[in-house]
Amino acid sequence: MAEAVETTQTSRQVLLRVQNLKKYFPIKRGILQRHVGDVKAVDDVSFDVYRGETLGLVGESGCGKTTTGRTIIRIYEPTSGHVIFKGQDLAVLRANEMRGMRRSMQMIFQDPYASLNPRMSVLKIVGEPLEVFQLANKEERRERVAHLLQLVGLNPDFMARYPHEFSGGQRQRIGLARSLALNPELIICDEPISALDVSIQAQVVNLLEDLQGELGLTYIFIAHDLSMVRHISDRVAVMYLGKIVELTDRETLYANPLHPYTQALLSAIPVPDPVVEESRQRILLEGDLPSPANPPKGCNFCTRCPQVRDICEHEEPAFIEVEPDHFCACHFVTPATVVGAQTT
Amino acid sequence: MAGTQRLLEVKNLTTRFHTEDGVVHAVNDVSYTLNEGDTLGVVGESGCGKSVHALSIMRLIPIPPGQIAGGEVIFRGRDLLKLNDDDMRRVRGAEIAMIFQDPMTSLNPVKTVGFQIMEALMLHKGMDKASARERTAELLTLVGIPEAAQRVDDYPHQFSGGMRQRAMIAMGLSCDPSILIADEPTTALDVTIQAQIVELVKRLQHKFGMTVIWITHDLGVVAGLARRVNVMYAGRIIESGPVKEIYANPHHPYTVGLLGSLPGHGGRASARLFSIPGEPPDLVGLPPGCAFAPRCHYQTPHCFREIPPLEEVSLGHMAACWEKDKVRRV
Numbered sequence: 001m002a003e004a005v006e007t008t009q010t011s012r013q014v015l016l017r018v019q020n021l022k023k024y025f026p027i028k029r030g031i032l033q034r035h036v037g038d039v040k041a042v043d044d045v046s047f048d049v050y051r052g053e054t055l056g057l058v059g060e061s062g063c064g065k066t067t068t069g070r071t072i073i074r075i076y077e078p079t080s081g082h083v084i085f086k087g088q089d090l091a092v093l094r095a096n097e098m099r100g101m102r103r104s105m106q107m108i109f110q111d112p113y114a115s116l117n118p119r120m121s122v123l124k125i126v127g128e129p130l131e132v133f134q135l136a137n138k139e140e141r142r143e144r145v146a147h148l149l150q151l152v153g154l155n156p157d158f159m160a161r162y163p164h165e166f167s168g169g170q171r172q173r174i175g176l177a178r179s180l181a182l183n184p185e186l187i188i189c190d191e192p193i194s195a196l197d198v199s200i201q202a203q204v205v206n207l208l209e210d211l212q213g214e215l216g217l218t219y220i221f222i223a224h225d226l227s228m229v230r231h232i233s234d235r236v237a238v239m240y241l242g243k244i245v246e247l248t249d250r251e252t253l254y255a256n257p258l259h260p261y262t263q264a265l266l267s268a269i270p271v272p273d274p275v276v277e278e279s280r281q282r283i284l285l286e287g288d289l290p291s292p293a294n295p296p297k298g299c300n301f302c303t304r305c306p307q308v309r310d311i312c313e314h315e316e317p318a319f320i321e322v323e324p325d326h327f328c329a330c331h332f333v334t335p336a337t338v339v340g341a342q343t344t
Numbered sequence: 345m346a347g348t349q350r351l352l353e354v355k356n357l358t359t360r361f362h363t364e365d366g367v368v369h370a371v372n373d374v375s376y377t378l379n380e381g382d383t384l385g386v387v388g389e390s391g392c393g394k395s396v397h398a399l400s401i402m403r404l405i406p407i408p409p410g411q412i413a414g415g416e417v418i419f420r421g422r423d424l425l426k427l428n429d430d431d432m433r434r435v436r437g438a439e440i441a442m443i444f445q446d447p448m449t450s451l452n453p454v455k456t457v458g459f460q461i462m463e464a465l466m467l468h469k470g471m472d473k474a475s476a477r478e479r480t481a482e483l484l485t486l487v488g489i490p491e492a493a494q495r496v497d498d499y500p501h502q503f504s505g506g507m508r509q510r511a512m513i514a515m516g517l518s519c520d521p522s523i524l525i526a527d528e529p530t531t532a533l534d535v536t537i538q539a540q541i542v543e544l545v546k547r548l549q550h551k552f553g554m555t556v557i558w559i560t561h562d563l564g565v566v567a568g569l570a571r572r573v574n575v576m577y578a579g580r581i582i583e584s585g586p587v588k589e590i591y592a593n594p595h596h597p598y599t600v601g602l603l604g605s606l607p608g609h610g611g612r613a614s615a616r617l618f619s620i621p622g623e624p625p626d627l628v629g630l631p632p633g634c635a636f637a638p639r640c641h642y643q644t645p646h647c648f649r650e651i652p653p654l655e656e657v658s659l660g661h662m663a664a665c666w667e668k669d670k671v672r673r674v
Contacts (some may be wrong), residue, residue: 060534167623197389198561202605202619209616224534227564230605231617268539270564272606274587277568285536288504288519 015218016049016072016186021081021091023064023071027293039293041067043080043242047318049186051106054212056217056233056250056263058226062289064242067322069188072220073096073107084185103133106179110191122149122174123159129181148177153207169200173207178244188220193228205232226269230254235325236260241300242292244319248326258322258333260305267299299331307332349380349521351555352401357415359393359400362408366628370396372579374415375654378555380522385570385587386559387602389624393579394559398525403432403441406640419523438468441516443509444530451500451508457484458496461515468519483514506537510544517548524549530565538622542569563606567591572660575599578625578635581654585661595663596673597640604674618674634666642667 022045024038042064049055057065070076072083074090083090090101109115116125119124124149127141136144152173163171172192179187189208194203205228211217229236229298230250240262246259254269257263264283271277285304290296296303302312311331319329322338350426359371362568378384380622386394399405401417403424417424429623434512436442444450450461461483462476471479484492487510500508509529516524530538543564549556566573566587573590575583575598583596594600604618622639625631634640637647646666654664665671 030390060536083446123394123592169623197624198563198602199389200619200623202617203621205607206619226535264536269540270562270568272544272563272567272591272603274567279567282539282543284365288506288537289534295450 012050014048014052015051015086017082017084018048018068018072018219019046019082019084021045021068021071021083022079023067024079024118024241037293039291040242040295041290041292042071043295045242045244046240047237047244047247049218049220050234051185051218052212052216054221056229056236057220057222058224058229058236060224060237060265060289062241062292063239065239066190066334067146067222068239069190069220069222071105073102073105073188075107093147103129103182104184105186105188106184107190108172108175108179108192109190111164111166111195112175113195115175116171118163120153121160125163125174126177126181129178133182135182139154144176144181144182144238148180149174151180151211152177152205153260167205168196169198172196174205174206176204176211180215184217186218186220189224190222191224192221194223194225204301208232225344226265241290241295243300244327245301245330246326248328252326258326258328258338259301259330260307262300264306292330299329347515350377350384351380351420352378352415353418354378354397355416355418357400357417358413359396359405360411360412360413363628368627368628369630370579372630373398374576374579374581376574376581376584378523378557379548381553381555382547383556383558383570384555385573386565386576387561387563387566388562388576391624391627392576393627394576395527396579397576398442398527398557398559402436403427403431404436404442404527409477411469411614434468437464437521438519439521439527440523440525441519441521442525443512443516443529445531448500448508448532450507450512453500456499457503457508457511458498461511461518462591463666464515464518467511480514481516483518484511485512486517486548487514488540489514500504505533506540509533509537509541513541513544513548517552517554520552521554523555523557525559528561529558531562538565546600547568563591563602575602578630579627580635580651580664582636582665583663584654589658589661592673593658593661594673595657595661595668596636597642597667597671598636599663600671600673601639634664642671 006173019120023042024040025072026035027037028034030035045068057068058140059065063320067076071078075097080090123145125269126276130136130141130144145159149156149159154170193204196204198199221229223234233250235249236253237244240261257266283306287304290303298314299312299317301309317329317331319327322328322335355375357371358375361368363369372530374397387396400412405412412425455547458480461480465471465476465479480598481493481496489495489507489510503511530541560566570587573587574581577598583599594603601620605620607617620639625635633648633650634652637643652664656662657668
């Protein structure tokens with residue numbers, strides 16, 4: 001799949017390639033801790049991230065989007081599969097080699113209250129990566145931290161303060177400053193705005209966009225808020241129960257969603273316009289997400305899909321490129337149906 | 345569906361919390377009326393007083409440190425704030441019901457879901473156990489719980505998040521209340537489940553002619569649900585009006601900012617977001633004047649001196665801003 005993409009658009013450079021990535025968490029029972037099953041949090045996921053782009057990773061809680069992010073950066077050890085970053089397979093690197101790689105890839109987290117150590121000053125928090133990699137002496141570190149704080153829109157005079165003295169939005173800025181300390185190329189943003197108020201969300205999103213322009217950063221933006229993902233992403237991958245069901249560029253995804261789950265998900269987003277809402281027809285999904293410890297046979301979505309047919313309950317659909325740069329995993333979406341839809 | 349009968353009138357409601365850091369002015373001089381069958385959306389960010397205002401109506405504010413410092417809540421001709429505890433208990437649940445944000449913590453984990461719904465029926469409606477149980481199963485079916493008759497005996501942990509919120513709604517509906525106050529009922533849920541719950545409440549409202557107060561920070565949900573909207577900031581209603589009017593023609597700079605900070609406004613998904621600078625104010629020791637003035641594009645020296653009153657800008661549409669005639673949607 002990835003090869004085809006490269007030939008169609010040679011100008012794009014693959015920064016990160018995720019191939020057949022799996023992360024299973026074992027379920028153990030009894031005093032002997034027998035292995036009785038697995039929670040298939042990430043189940044055979046493949047995608048590319050191009051340099052300088054923002055790839056949105058969306059899905060509902062429990063779909064594996066956060067686990068995907070964490071497995072890429074090896075907070076979790078992958079069960080199988082490859083994570084190729086700048087030509088090196090991160091999945092097989094030893095711990096100390098991996099530590100070096102983390103200089104180029106950083107992560108920011110959802111909860112700005114839990115992700116900063118309350119006993120450390122801002123100087124210590126933001127300067128810690130420099131200390132770990134012994135990149136600067138004390139004086140240089142102060143300077144660098146002051147610069148980073150300025151970059152994220154905080155007053156450098158605040159560096160002696162502690163996290164509790166800051167609001168949620170400001171803490172998220174501190175987290176961002178820390179992640180920028182080592183000049184990374186890739187930042188995995190795990191729901192960076194979902195804990196923030198609406199007016200503060202816009203501030204942080206604008207900041208992320210400005211920094212991307214200034215520093216040439218690549219983002220994987222993990223979120224459940226589809227309207228914000230639409231705003232910030234160049235391409236969007238939709239996940240359901242550990243698998244990517246659809247992946248394409250932003251415009252195509254929102255204008256022409258092909259997978260029934262993507263269609264339902266898009267139709268569920270409330271639109272902040274009462275006139276639009278009045279005339280909208282929703283696709284309402286029945287029931288809840290199945291447990292990833294016991295996913296349905298066949299297509300993962302078959303228990304809730306409004307268009308389910310026999311084959312869906314037996315055979316798992318392949319994740320195929322149905323039109324250039326548009327991938328989808330559904331039995332009833334094939335290159336033929338997509339072309340057919342365009343001509344009729 | 346919407347009658348013209350006045351059902352609830354909130355007048356100058358003021359709630360404070362006396363804390364070690366000082367007096368928190370959580371709700372300040374909030375007034376509005378609600379007609380029978382209406383759907384009111386109350387929007388605002390965390391700490392704007394939207395939940396505390398609802399808890400004050402229900403008299404569920406912990407006293408102390410809380411204190412309902414003034415105002416009236418007239419429901420069917422009676423001031424709820426003056427009722428004794430026994431009378432208030434008869435109003436709660438039976439006439440005004442409330443559902444809460446977090447369905448994980450608002451159900452008792454050691455009692456079955458069925459028991460928790462039956463409890464209200466036996467207490468308020470004087471039903472015996474068998475008929476309460478039967479009614480509970482009906483209610484759970486009504487809110488879309490499959491095989492409700494069996495699931496009555498399930499414990500909350502056996503329900504998913506969406507099902508728990510449905511059970512909470514069933515509990516809220518159990519005594520046929522005239523008003524249902526929903527405090528961020530879908531915030532903890534996924535969008536597809538949220539869509540289910542919103543449709544459910546709309547359907548039930550249509551069926552029973554219930555009046556709904558829907559509290560949320562999500563301007564999208566309100567757009568699809570409410571007929572009228574109150575926008576709150578720092579404990580005050582700063583704008584109020586029919587939903588279409590508020591979205592098309594906001595007259596308070598804060599409402600303008602909130603709408604602008606949502607992606608996709610103006611039809612372009614990639615347009616730069618309009619962000620409101622600064623942070624919401626600390627409710628301890630609010631400065632004189634308009635609480636939004638320090639973050640406002642339209643600020644004048646007057647704004648820092650005097651609190652603007654909530655005044656009509658067009659029929660039924662009110663805004664509390666000295667510069668409201670200049671304010672335009674971005």
